[in-house]
Amino acid sequence: MARKVLVLGEARDGQLRNVSFEAIAAAKTVAEGGEVVGVLIGESVNSLGNDLYQYGADKVVAVEDAKLSQYTPDGYSQALMAVIEQENPEGIIFGHTSLGKDLAPKIASKLGSGLISDAVAVEEAGGNLVFTRPIYSGKAFEKKIVTDGLVFATIRPNNIAPLEKDAGKSGEVSTVSAEIKDLRTIIKDVVRKATEGVDLSEAKVVVAGGRGVKSEEGFEPLKELADVLGGAVGASRGACDADYCDYSLQIGQTGKVVTPDLYIAAGISGAIQHLAGMSNSKVIVAINKDSEANIFKVADYGIVGDLFEVIPMLTEEFKKL
Numbered sequence: 021m022a023r024k025v026l027v028l029g030e031a032r033d034g035q036l037r038n039v040s041f042e043a044i045a046a047a048k049t050v051a052e053g054g055e056v057v058g059v060l061i062g063e064s065v066n067s068l069g070n071d072l073y074q075y076g077a078d079k080v081v082a083v084e085d086a087k088l089s090q091y092t093p094d095g096y097s098q099a100l101m102a103v104i105e106q107e108n109p110e111g112i113i114f115g116h117t118s119l120g121k122d123l124a125p126k127i128a129s130k131l132g133s134g135l136i137s138d139a140v141a142v143e144e145a146g147g148n149l150v151f152t153r154p155i156y157s158g159k160a161f162e163k164k165i166v167t168d169g170l171v172f173a174t175i176r177p178n179n180i181a182p183l184e185k186d187a188g189k190s191g192e193v194s195t196v197s198a199e200i201k202d203l204r205t206i207i208k209d210v211v212r213k214a215t216e217g218v219d220l221s222e223a224k225v226v227v228a229g230g231r232g233v234k235s236e237e238g239f240e241p242l243k244e245l246a247d248v249l250g251g252a253v254g255a256s257r258g259a260c261d262a263d264y265c266d267y268s269l270q271i272g273q274t275g276k277v278v279t280p281d282l283y284i285a286a287g288i289s290g291a292i293q294h295l296a297g298m299s300n301s302k303v304i305v306a307i308n309k310d311s312e313a314n315i316f317k318v319a320d321y322g323i324v325g326d327l328f329e330v331i332p333m334l335t336e337e338f339k340k341l
């Protein structure tokens with residue numbers, strides 16, 4: 021059944037996040053030959069329209085308003101509801117980001133719709149749209165079929181490949197008018213914690229350190245390896261609790277969930293709560309002094325050794341490539 025599917029283009033620092041392009045690829049599957057409509061919301065976002073076209077959107081609409089310069093659940097839901105009213109879609113796809121996790125349930129409840137959250141795959145099988153999502157902290161996967169009504173889902177970053185970019189493509193961005201009013205939250209200022217390098221939740225390579233890193237300085241070799249690989253640094257809660265690094269780096273059940281192509285765990289024991297955040301990474305390399313460490317049970321490659329010897333060796337080897 022051909023459907024019209026909306027995809028929210030999520031911008032940060034004036035650029036669309038990669039998950040927006042992954043969402044377009046998911047939306048193409050859901051649309052089953054129908055139309056994929058990219059949606060931009062913000063103060064001046066029209067210039068991002070071509071990016072959505074280049075990754076496969078068939079049409080792009082935007083709601084622009086100074087009150088939408090920062091994300092607020094009220095403002096964005098008013099904007100999106102105006103788009104939904106105009107476009108009348110049969111499907112909606114968001115990234116399973118902080119924004120998507122906040123906004124999607126709000127919209128679903130306004131529409132009286134179900135929501136499949138945190139999907140890692142979607143396919144057409146036997147006449148049904150089948151979504152796959154991890155359960156029990158990534159230890160199992162369940163399949164969800166939408167039998168009726170709106171197909172509304174959020175997709176986990178880094179799992180659904182975006183379509184190939186067609187750099188020559190461009191198109192119109194049509195404006196949807198929405199009255200943004202009675203906002204209960206007004207954001208006056210955003211103070212960003214200085215973070216270096218690649219965004220952890222979207223990184224293709226993550227080099228994560230645990231209590232075995234032993235100090236803040238102990239993270240330096242990990243940062244160097246991450247730089248060489250174009251990746252991001254992450255951490256276990258053990259390392260965060262010990263004040264070796266900031267909690268924004270924490271991966272796990274109560275931290276970020278990451279699914280990079282390569283996850284290097286150094287000096288991390290592999291507690292169940294840590295595995296919850298990284299066990300679905302495509303390739304896992306564990307470095308630990310203790311050959312019995314639990315992390316080796318989920319690792320594709322294990323190195324029993326001192327991370328302060330192994331990590332610099334890896335960095336030197338990768339520099340040669």
Ligand code: FAD
Pocket residue numbers: 229230231232233255256257258259270271272273274275276286287288289290291292293294297307308309310313325326327328
């Ligand atoms: P440890 O368990 O102390 O492991 C350190 C490892 O480093 C050891 O295996 C050791 O052999 C190795 N090592 C030491 N020196 C070296 C060296 N020189 N070279 C190589 N290896 C070395 N944890 C998370 O990570 N994320 C979460 O989101 C999270 N949420 C939690 C939620 C709850 C409700 C609870 C109760 C716990 C949670 N935890 C979480 C904590 C979790 O249970 C573990 O305590 C934590 O993951 C341990 O961190 P670690 O592996 O760095 O430290």
